[in-house]
Amino acid sequence: MPWEYNGDEGNKKQPADIEDIIKKVFNRAEKGMANGPPGGPLLLIVILLVGWLATGFYIVAPDELGVVKRFGEAIYKTESGPHWHLPKPIETVLKPKVTQVKRLEIGFRTVSAGPPARYQLVPRESMMLTGDENIVNAQFIVQYRIDDPIAYLFNINNQTETVRVATEAAMREVIGKNNIDTVLTTGKNKVQQDCERRLQEILNSYKSGVTIVAVQLQDVHPPKQVIQSFQDVASAKENKIRMINEAEGYSNEILPKAHGKAAQMTNQAQAYKAELVNQATGEANRFLANLKAYKVAPDITRTRMKLEMMEGVLGDIDKIIIDPKVSRSLLPLLPLSTSSQNTPQPALTGSQSQVGRVK
Secondary structure: OOOOOOOOOOOOOOOOOHHHHHHHHHHHHHHHHHHOOOOHHHHHHHHHHHHHHHOOEEEEOOOEOEEEEEOOEEEEEEOOEEEEOOOOOOEEEEOOEOOOOEEEEEOEEEEEOOOOOEEEEOHHHHEEEOOOOOEEEEEEEEEEEEOOHHHHHHOOOOHHHHHHHHHHHHHHHHHOOOOHHHHHOOOHHHHHHHHHHHHHHHHHHOOOOEEEEEEEEEEEEOOHHHHHHHHHHHHHHHHHHHHHHHHHHHHHHHHHHHHHHHHHHHHHHHHHHHHHHHHHHHHHHHHHHHHHHHHHOHHHHHHHHHHHHHHHHHOOEEEEEOOOOOHHHOOOEOOOOOOOOOOOEOOOOOOOOEEEEEO
């Protein structure tokens, strides 16, 4: 029946059936009436009544919450400490542990806590289908606590198995909405969160009085027949990510250098441009000044420019000036003063007026 409590949350052994006690007392009373004083049966009845009422005392532990039933219907709750209720069969009390976080294993069972720990797989619970029609084996645990003890005790039958089946259904639904890569690699946290949310929705629809604390994936892997292929794919993806990171690191290293070098070349080009522009502007201004002077005094300007040109050209060479009238009677000049020239230079003749050599 829905109001029967099948769990083990704090139940204590109930006293013997009150009807049996009453029968025994009345049997003794009949014997006492035959052989004892006149007040004997009444005294026994009073003792019986006091003993029956005393069976209504009970103690609720700090981690428990008392739920009093009257003829099978939940009437009220009691906090921790000593209490009294109408004795059985009128009222009974259940004491579920409401502060304890319960733990269920889905897809495996712990055989021995160890060390080393030993587990037994449960394939019928762990084998699930992903959204891209691949099979994975998922082992996970769910942690929950009792939030509403009356709802927990009276709204669902076989509370532990109900939570287990609901958890398995929620996980199958969540994994069925994700592809296998998400489930095996980057999406585990999201799968846990989605499963926890969906499981709470299912249990709330049952009015179960249960609050989910956590859903934790312990292991998710493909079937043994194809696990090596999945590992190869995962390794290739890791290598891809590593190479991308290395390329990005090299890019981050080389780009600043390239930007700096480009800026340096740009600055040098702009400086060279400014230098050429200034030089050309100066030459243009000098040409315009010479043109202005030439228009005023052409002969003087021409002579000055010729002298300036000769000064610039002949400024760094040795010069020998000879009168053209006597140049025919001169012998060739042997340049003894310069060791770098071994060939004698001829003297100026005819219309030549000077001879020179580079220092």
